[in-house]
Amino acid sequence: MGKKGKKRKTDDISNQSLRSTQSENSSRGRSVSEQHAVSFMLNEANNILYRTPDERYCAENAGNAENAENIAYVSTPLIAGNACSTSSQFAEINQKLEFIMQKLQKLDVIEERMNRLDTRMDSLESRVVATEKINDEFEKSVKYVSGKCDEFQLKSNEITALSKTMEKQRKDITDLSDNIERQKAEMEKLNREMAQATEKKKELEESVLDLRCRSMKYNLVFTGVDGESREENTEGRIRDFIYYDLGIDSHMEFCNVHRFGRFVRGKCRPIVARFVYNQDRDAVLRNAYKLKGTQCGVHEQFPKEVEDKRRELYPIVKDLKRSGNTNVKLVRDKLYVNGRLYNPGTPSSGRGTAIDTQPVGSAAEPMTVR
Incomplete structure (x- = not known):
């Protein structure tokens, strides 16, 4: 001091x-x-x-x-x-x-x-000043971290909401997948049932077609027979045709004889005749060759489905006969060559069980019963 x-x-x-x-x-x-x-x-x-x-x-x-x-x-x-x-x-x-x-x-x-x-x-x-400065920086950091925490909380809330939405969508997708699986199982069941129904329908159609063919077994179709009129006696006209054109002198019994198809002026509609006895029908077919070179013809009657297939096979039959195959038979809608079922381009095994009754004479188109 x-x-x-x-x-x-x-x-x-x-x-x-x-x-x-x-x-x-x-x-x-x-x-x-x-x-x-x-x-x-x-x-x-x-x-x-x-x-x-x-x-x-x-x-x-x-x-x-x-x-x-x-x-x-x-x-x-x-x-x-x-x-x-x-x-x-x-x-x-x-x-x-x-x-x-x-x-x-x-x-x-x-x-x-x-x-x-x-x-x-x-x-x-x-030190206090430095501490205050550090405290200010810390407060700024706290504010920044607080802001980031708020943003994180907001993002977390959004993620939570999105997660709930995704969970709901996942559940919906799972339910939809289950529904699809059920629908798929039902579709498979329906497809099986449809296939069975289709097969059964095909079998029924074949059965119906077979029944129709059998019901037409005694029928013959006469084409080119003129004299059609409103007062025409169709059965008498067929009897005269059999007697004069085919040369068969025997009394034949008919169940029904009539013309069929749409009427066109100036043209003669074909006549279908149902025979009582099969031997009378076969006799007429055996003499049908006598009509070759005329405008008339005689052939069996088949359903339209069979007629369409037979019409497709007629050119093949002619080609096979020209090539020297004499054992050619057309049974309903199937073609047999030398006892084997013939498919266009691919022959397959099989034996014919019926005699071909293809019409002889003029190449008249087959008709269907009205």
């Missing part, structure tokens, strides 16, 4: 001592002159201890008049009055000064500690 600081502290202590001394003097009833004398002596002691010679000289020159007055004022009462009391006061003042010096030494220690404390406070302040 410097001299000026010690001087200030000494001045403060002197003032405090003066105040305490004044209070004590007032309590003891001391005079005002004694108080001024103590104050003057304290100031002088302070000047001697802590002021430089220049400062003491300036102070002495500046306050000579006042000091002279004080000394003159104080010395007279002191010398004249109460010398013993003054010496005791100086002793007390010396004790107080010693006490004050001890306190001043402690003040130096306190000042040093205060300086260290100031240094620490400066360091702490800088």
Whole structure:
């Protein structure tokens, strides 16, 4: 601690001592002159201890008049009055000064500690500033992280909603897949039933076709027979045709004889005759060759489906006969060559069971029963 600081502290202590001394003097009833004398002596002691010679000289020159007055004022009462009391006061003042010096030494220690404390406070302040800066950055980071957390929460909610939607769609797809599997099983069942129904339908159609063929077994179709009119006796006309054109002199029984097909003016519709006895029918077919070279013809009657297939096979029959195959038979809608079933381009095994009754004579097209 410097001299000026010690001087200030000494001045403060002197003032405090003066105040305490004044209070004590007032309590003891001391005079005002004694108080001024103590104050003057304290100031002088302070000047001697802590002021430089220049400062003491300036102070002495500046306050000579006042000091002279004080000394003159104080010395007279002191010398004249109460010398013993003054010496005791100086002793007390010396004790107080010693006490004050001890306190001043402690003040130096306190000042040093205060300086260290100031240094620490400066360091702490800088650390506080750095901490505040870090805290600001941390708050910004927290805000940024909070914003990202909000975005993440929003995305998480969207993902959750999307997951629920996908789960629902997955369930719908599963249900749809199950429905498809059930529909597929039902379709397979329906396909099997359809195949069975188709096979059964085919069998029924073949059965119906066979029944129709059997029902037409006793029928013969006569083409090119003229004389059609509204008053025509069709059965009589067929009897005359068999007798005069085929040369068969026998009485034949018929179930029904009539013309069929759409009427066209200037043309004769074919006649279908149903025989009672099969031998009469066969006799007519055996003599049908006699009609070769005429406009008339005789052939068996078949359903339209069979007639269409037979019409496709007629050119093949002619080609086979021209090539020298004499054992060619057309049974209903099937062609047999040398006892084998013939398919166009691919012969297959099989034996004929019926005699071909292809019409002989003119190449008249087969007709169907109306």
